[in-house]
Amino acid sequence: MAARQIYNPDGFKNIESNGVVIGYQFQFKAQYYRGITLSIIRDIQIRVDDEDVKRENIRFSVNGETFTLEEMRTVIDPDYRWEFGEYATVSIMKEGGLKKGPHHIHAKQIIAPSYMPFQIEADCDTDFVID
Secondary structure (H helix, E strand, O other): HHHHHEEEEOOEEEOOOOOOOEEEEEEEEOOOOOEEHHHHEEEEEEEOOEEEEHHHHEEEEEEEEEEEEHOOOOOOOOOHEEEEOOEEEEEEEOOOOOEEEEEEEEEEEEOOOOOOOEEEEHHHHEEEEEO
């Protein structure tokens, strides 16, 4: 897949809270042909620089609200849909975030629409720089 269409090149950054770096984030688009409710997202798997991110360290933000991946399984509210063509923000809780410089990300979106007899998986790769 063409990473420039999936990832927001300006969305990669470390996250600070009270002057301390507590993680990092990126923005990407759903790789499905329509908007989706959060409850059909079964998983978002992330690997940065050959290091797998633990599921419990991932947060997903859309329309001003943030959820863990487990919390998303119960979100059916239409106010928190991941609309086609819109970026969602994925935050990874990691003390110190990422070092400045170049990095590589591989993210997999796994969704399970109720009308499909199988899950849909989309792999997304790109290189990025943390300033």
